[in-house]
Structure formats: C-alpha cells, structure tokens
Amino acid sequence: MTNKKTELLRLGLFLLITFSLTWIPYFICLKQLGYEKWLNSSFAVIITLTMLAPALGNILTRLITKEGLWSDKLCFNFKGNFKYYATALLLPILFGVISVMIVNITYGNWSFERLAGRTPFEVIANLMTSFTAPVLYYSFPCFGEEYGWRGYMNDKLKSLTGTVGAVIIGGIIWGLWHAPLVANGFNFGKVNPFLSISLMCVNCIIINAICMYLTEKTGSVYPAVLLHTMLDLHPQSDLQKFFAGSLSKDIENQITDFQIALVLMVIIPALFGVVYFILLMRNRKNVETQATSTV
C-alpha cells in the first residue's frame, strides 16, 4: 500500500512538472500573441521546445525523489531487437501508404505525373532526403516526449493500474497534455474543442499502445522515439506528393482539416493500435506465466 502511495506521489510530481513546463509557456504565448500569430511567428519553436518537458519532468522527478538518474530504458538493446526498430521505422510509412491509397481510391486520382521524367535513382534519392535525413533532427524532441511518457509515466501507471490502465490512462494524460494547442485547432482544425481534445486522447491511447509494446519488448525507449519521429514527419504527405497528382479544387474545398486528421490520426492508427494492444496483453500474459513457472 505504501509502495503504491509512493508511486502515486512520484507520478503526481512528474505530471505537475511536465504540465507546468508545457502549459505555462503555451498560455503566455496564447495570451500575448494569440494562436494564429504565435504559430506564424518564430515563437512557434516553443512548441518544439516543450516536447522536451516530459524528459525534464522525468529527470527532475528522479532528482527530487532520489530514485536515481539511471534508467535501463536508455540502453539501445539492438541485439535481437532489430525487428522492433524496423517496425518503428516502417509502421508510420505503412500508415502513409494506406492513407494515400484511401485518398486515391476514394477520389480516383491515380497519377504518376510527378514520377514521369525521373530516373528511379532520383526518385529513391528524393524519398531518402524526405525520410532519412530529418529523422536525426526530429528524434531529439521526440526523445523528450518518449523518455517522459514511456520511460517514466507508463512504468508508474503500470504498477498502479496494470497494463490496460497504463495504456488507457496514459493515453488520456498524453492527449490532455496537448489540449491547449488542440483546442485551438492545431491537429483537428477549428472544430468543437472538446471533440478535438477527445479525439486527440483516442489517438494518444492508440499510439501509446504501440509505443508501450515496442518499449516493453526491447526494454528501450528508442524504438518508440523512432516511431514518434516518423509519425511527426508525416510520411503520407510526402508519399502523396510522389505518387499522386494534386486533388481537384472541388474535392480540396470539400475536405476539411478535421476529416484529414480523423483518417490519419484516428482511423488508420486504430487498425494497428488494436493489434498492438492484443500483442501487449499477450506479452503481459507470457511474462506472468513465466514468472509463475519460475516460482
């Protein structure tokens, strides 16, 4: 009981630090500049900087509670785990391919005009520039998030509520962390703020399940970092540029940001999220069985 109380206090402290470090700059910018002006100014970099808040929350909580700074999840653990790294790299590309297919099947806009006149070598080189080089650059802010959410919060939640609780509650907390931006139309456009925040929470629950599975299987946060980085790079928009022509103006006017986000951030990831949630549950059962047989 005491152990659970300590874990709850540590989690509370972590969340307090993380949310304060994120929301205080957000609210200052929203109040001083307003959403549109903020996002179109150089101050938009604050959004990227606040992605480091969960990692700082992790480090500061560990320092305050004297848990020790070292975490096993900082190891790469490449050996035997290459498939999980490859999954993290390829899964968002698969999301992108499926979304491009959905758009093109729905609107019948198959077009290879952009590929015409280019050698296969040039096409590969362009894809490389889009996907490989920026990974290094974007991985740091994503590490900031993953080291906090998967490297600390999920561990605490798991010991308090079990795997299912960690996925759902962790996803909701993660989603709510984005609330000041999402409510102003960051991901889902200008719709009802409660609806967009709710959908963000659903998205975060789904991604949390996938990231948690990768983290548990490898014992490292880096596959989750890789997955998060690839998701933030939006491979679907680049793939769309390469394999399809632009949509007609009529269709473009009909599609809203909300519809795009709903497909890209909720529906397609949900298909995979369910699979990974089942895998996560099976993994938990396997661990429990092994523990029982060892006893």
Place this chain on the structure above:
Amino acid sequence: MTGLTYKEFKQNLKPIIATFVLPALIAYLFCSVVLNEMIISDLESVLGTIRDGKYTMVWLSFLLIAFVAGAFCQGMIFSGDDRKLWAYFVASSPDGIKGYIRIKYELTFIMVLLTTFSLQIGSWIMLLICASNNTDWYNFTAYIILLSFIQLLLRGIEIPFTLRFGVRNGSTIKLILFVILAIVFVVFYMGYPEEITEFLWDGGKILDTLLSFLPVVSIVAYYLSYRLSCRIYMRGADGYDK
C-alpha cells in the same frame, strides 16, 4: 551489458556533458561574443547579421569548430581503456569483445547525437532571442544534419584505428591518412579544377544526390566499422601498454 553501459556512463560523464554543452556555446555564444567584440559593437546588430546575410561564413566556421569540439569529446571515451589487462579482462567477461565494442559504438553514436541536439537547442534558443529582438535567425538545420552524418562517418573510420593502434598511435595514423587524402585531392584539383568543380556541382544535382544517400551510407559504414573493430580488437590489444 547493463553493467558495461553503466561503466561507460560513469567513466565518461564529463565528456558526455561536455559534448552536449560545448558545441552550442561555441557555435552561438562564442561566435556572438567574437562578432560583438571584434566587428560589431552592439548585440542587436550581431543578431541582425543573420537577417542581413552578413558574416554567414563566420557563423558557419564557428559551427564547424563546434563539431570539432564535439569530435574531441567523442574521442575521449577511448582513453584509459587501451590497456592490455583491461582488454584481456573484457574478452573473458560474459559480454565479450563484441559487447564491449558495441557499447563503445553506441556511446559514440549517442555523443554524435548529443552534439547535434546541442546545436539544435542552441539554434532554437537563438531563434527565440532573435524573435524577441524583432529579427530573423538563419536556419542552419541543413548544415547541422549534413555535418552530423559526416561526423558519424568519420567516427566510423576513426574507431577501428583507435582500437587497432591505441589512442595515441591511432589518431596519428588517422591524421596522416587524412593529410594524404587532402593532398591527393588538392593535387587532382590543381590538375583538373574545372572538371572536378563541374562534377561536384552540376547545378548541385550530383551533390544533392550524394547528400540524400549520406545518412544511409554513414549508418551502414558505421555498422561495418563495428564489425571490423570486433575482428581487429584483440590484435590491437597485443600492442597495448600493460
């Protein structure tokens, strides 16, 4: 494996911290101070140089120096471990030579990332400072990414030398090789300046293509370098001091 990782972090904490702190300080703070003290009198004008495209080469030179400082810190993690006794001990440990070398490569990789992240954070902070002073900041992202992958490639070349010949001899041999390569390039360039310039630039096409493959090339080369190091480590250990 965790034990070896812990040992590396504990033993190399100072270079790890330095590789995160130094590059940003050198590239942005030190460059601002130098410009402020030597060329331009007030800070606002120093920040304005970026907006006006003046002294870009000075900023880029300091960026390069920052990477060199990062490289210096990365090289420090090998010093102290080039002892015969340690080499035989680690070879007999459960993780073996492969485990030990893998940790060294992983740590070096992390340190290359830290150098990049240091410059990234510095760039964001400079962006905020410039925004507060109603001026713009030049986006060095492309240079930072490019130099990071080049640095990874160079580490991949350097580490096998360090492990095979020891820290001191390894860096001397590496230096000699790079000087020879530079001389060969200069000689060829003096002989065929136009052809080489044309080949390299060609409207930037060839260079762009090369750069797009650089991340994959450097990562693959880094992995191959690890495999090579595993093979040659014991041969090198025979020549280490006691």
